[in-house]
Amino acid sequence: MEGNRDEAEKCINIASKAIEAGDKEKALKFLKKAEKLFPTPRAKALLEALTRNGSSAANGVHRRRPAEDGGAHAAKERTESSAESSKVFTQEQVEGVQRIKRCKDYYEVLGVTKEASEDELKKAYRKLALKFHPDKNHAPGATDAFKKIGNAYAVLSNPTKRRQYDLTGSEEPSGPGHSHGGGGGGGGGFDFHRGFEADITPEDLFNMFFGGGFPSSSAQSFTNGRTSYSHHADYRQERTEERGDGGFSMFIQLMPIVVLILVSILSQMMVSPPPYSLYSRPSTGQTVKRQTENLQVDYYVTRDFKSEYKAAALQQIEKSVEEDYVTNVRNTCWKERQTKTDLLYAAKVYRDDRMRKKAELMTMENCKELDRLNNLFRGG
Known part of the structure; x- marks a missing residue:
């Protein structure tokens, strides 16, 4: 049963994309398949929301108006359907998301210069993370903008990665199979997930800075290219269960290391110290x-x-x-x-x-x- 977890996760991801595209039948098909492979709270919550409220309510996705609507509709606040409440976003938020998508390097994403200090990076990240967090900003593509911001800060705040990025990072055209997470139509073409990928998820990085996300999230889900997130409570519960189940397995894996450390300590105790030292001891x-x-x-x-x-x-x-x-x-x-x-x-x-x-x-x-x-x- 445990071996089906990854396959079930893939099905949920496909279903989430189908929901965003408005394909209710495909979403139902893959959610039911995920439940058969490996039942999870995420799949169950999405199924219930989809059955009760329709395709647009399953994860709070707002269907974008056609381009023919023009600037008059774009200037107004648009409504997202949610399983619990109605969510809105403004034209300013939409423009902010598009700006992040067009950015060609990490410094431009954070809005700082290449000489920016650690404090300046932190200040820029705090401001942008609060502005683009998916629980606060519901504009289309806000999740992808949030991921880019987190990835940019995670790389530039690491001295080693920042130095490597300064030497080799550049604008690169995204080729087949290399498009970044929300890249799509915005234009920059820089591959934010190739070569300089963050070692921490955007959500975990956000929680490190602010001590948790916004309490308003309910059934929203988003991906960072590798891991899918349901609302915070479900994700933390799954992580806790995984750690509990793998505790004994982790102990077994660490046993050889513990034995080596003990042997090293005992051997040092048995060997007499050298007759001299280059420093007073x-x-x-x-x-x-x-x-x-x-x-x-x-x-x-x-x-x-x-x-x-x-x-x-x-x-x-x-x-x-x-x-x-x-x-x-x-x-x-x-x-x-x-x-x-x-x-x-x-x-x-x-x-x-x-x-x-x-x-x-x-x-x-x-x-x-x-x-x-x-x-x-x-x-x-």
């Missing part, structure tokens, strides 16, 4: 400072070090100390150079003198130390 008693004879590298040992290690062993220990030290200096120098290179590149791309000056003022201490060590090796 009071927790292990390595607080006595010494210096290697060859490269004059500082290291720390315990108070009993002299009595435990003789001349031959001491020579080998100091060799290990110097090898560890050189390795650390080399790695840190590489990081310093990489950081300076990144700053100079960013300064060039964004024409930012502040970043350029910051890069030029870097002291590169570890690289200087690496040069000193190299001179010692050459001299030796």
